[in-house]
Amino acid sequence: MLRKLILILLLFVSSAFAQLFEGGTRIITGGGSSAYYFVGKTGELTITVNLWGFVRNPGRYEVPSSTDLVQLISYGGGPLKEAKLKDVKIIRNVREDSTIVEKVIKVNVEKIIEDGEPSPILLPGDTVVVPGGSIDVIKDILAILRDIGLAAGGIAAIINVLRR
Structure with missing residues (x-):
């Protein structure tokens, strides 16, 4: 017993x-396990980027080399309702002299959508982080x-x- x-x-x-x-x-x-997505056509030049945070399908994406930030978020199924689109970050490794430095680019995606501003083009290895609101924490x-x-x-x- x-x-x-x-x-x-x-x-x-x-x-x-x-x-x-x-x-x-x-x-x-x-949420969920890691995922890999391929978005492109056969023979098309592609790059690999990461999409993290409050999007429907976060993961590693292989996308056309001309993909911009808004397109990547769209490939990821779009932002969740909790996403803070004003504070999206692109983390990019940049070579400075003989070292590689991590550069963080802050982007207001709401402004891009509302005002029609150009969306930044992504580079190979970029990581896009779509944060959530503090209420989610x-x-x-x-x-x-x-x-x-x-x-x-x-x-x-x-x-x-x-x-x-």
Whole structure:
């Protein structure tokens, strides 16, 4: 009897923590496992870029060499409703003298869409980060606390049963 209860407890706690860590990746990757997408025609010159954050399909994209920022976000299924399009970043490795330096280019995509400004052309190896609002960080923290509370409640219930 005691062995069965301990086994149930271990299964419950391990599944709760697995869900906790699975849900926590949403902030960085937009959720789910990594993905690779090819968007191009056979024989077309392509580049590889990364799309992270609050878009429908984050991942690694192989796109035509003339792809701009708005096109990449569109290839990614578009921004999620929580996306902060005013604060999109392009992270680009740039050679300065004999070293490679990471350069961060901040782009207001809302302004590009509203005013018709040109969208920056992407270069090979660029990483585009579409951030979410601060309310989403709070939601994720509350979800983690909820999962910990559920695990603690389950443990307390099992301990209560064992004491009887």
